Amino acid sequence: MIPYGRQEITSSDIKEVKKVLTSNFITQGNKVPKFEKLVAKKVKAKYAIAVNSATSALHLSCMALGVTKNDIVWTSAISFVASANCAVYCGAQIDFVDISLKNYNICSKKLEEKLKIAKKKSLLPSVLVAVHMCGQPCDMKRIYDLSKKYKFKIIEDASHAIGSKYKNTLIGSCKYSSITVFSFHPVKIITTGEGGIATTNSKKLMEKLQILRTHGITKNQKSNSSNNGEWYYEQIDLGYNYRMTDISASLGISQLKRLDSYVKKRNDLAKRYDIKLKELPLILPKIPNYITSSFHLYVVLLDTNQLKINRLKLFNKLRSVDIGVQIHYIPIYKHPFYKKLFKKNFKLNNSEDYYERCISIPIYPSMKRWQQDKVINALRKFLV
Ligand SMILES: Cc1ncc(COP(=O)(O)O)c(C=O)c1O
Known part of the structure; x- marks a missing residue:
């Protein structure tokens, strides 16, 4: 079968993964931070937070933006279910925007019409998940302008779009969004087996995403007293174990060279x-x-x-x-x-x-x- 998409694994990928497998840290070592730095540098974002899937990254992004059961989140009707599920996980109400038949992305004209109606009914979204379908970026400038006017935040679901550019800017730079999410599933552009990453320029969001991906636990707790030693950590929020392994990150580092x-x-x-x-x-x-x-x-x-x-x-x-x-x-x-x-x-x-x-x-x-x-x-x- 000629598949619609598949990964390419080279001998240098295998060499890099092998190195991690025989090292002391197959998870929570230095490969994840290295991969994060390289992705952030590549897409020109200040921060990148690696997790075990784009689905996890989307979920944490909604949480980091404060999405709760009191919120409404909009996304494209034509996407993988994860683009909507992330809001439902947070208890939010989900609604769908129709696509444009020019690029199969959210139609900005239809979005504007829907926002006008929603404003009258006091049903405006607090977050829009903009999906870059097939790797073709949405009309981001227009959507960004609407986000300012109608006061919603934007998550770019760029699961398909690492390496894509919009007006000379690589997707992931978050020029028009709070957070961008990439997927590293094997059919995507580069792979880590399973994996995803969120990029952002906000220190506050970065810190929130980092804590939420690891149970809501921090080691930089304010309440640390002099009686507490190196072992000490605190759970300050309800997070998840969404961590990426160093095995995956080493594959990502190697694959990123070929992006x-x-x-x-x-x-x-x-x-x-x-x-x-x-x-x-x-x-x-x-x-x-x-x-x-x-x-x-x-x-x-x-x-x-x-x-x-x-x-x-x-x-x-x-x-x-x-x-x-x-x-x-x-x-x-x-x-x-x-x-x-x-x-x-x-x-x-x-x-x-x-x-x-x-x-x-x-x-x-x-x-x-x-x-x-x-x-x-x-x-x-x-x-x-
Ligand atoms: C648009 C879109 N969003 C989110 C996801 C979820 O990605 P992952 O499999 O890394 O969780 C996918 C995966 O196919 C996708 O295509």
């Missing part, structure tokens, strides 16, 4: 798809010139006006010839858990339309020419 080349390889593959698929009844990704996408995903939309085959048939045909296409994503509000939570039927037109027609075709740095040709030829065969 730029991975983004380039993904963009080269995307360009080739752009050229080879342009005659087919498909809507291909269009990236504006002020954006660099990491191309975590290459999503095509079926042009159903011109097509006889439906999406399910195409999906099954591609899978039957060992092409591991996937659907990203089912609108979150369609999941039974969310249906139950809302107790009403939710429907966002663009999200529904997108979901009916989207299909993610394989793209990953170690993809061979013959593998890409196989995908292209299969699409030609099944679509024409």
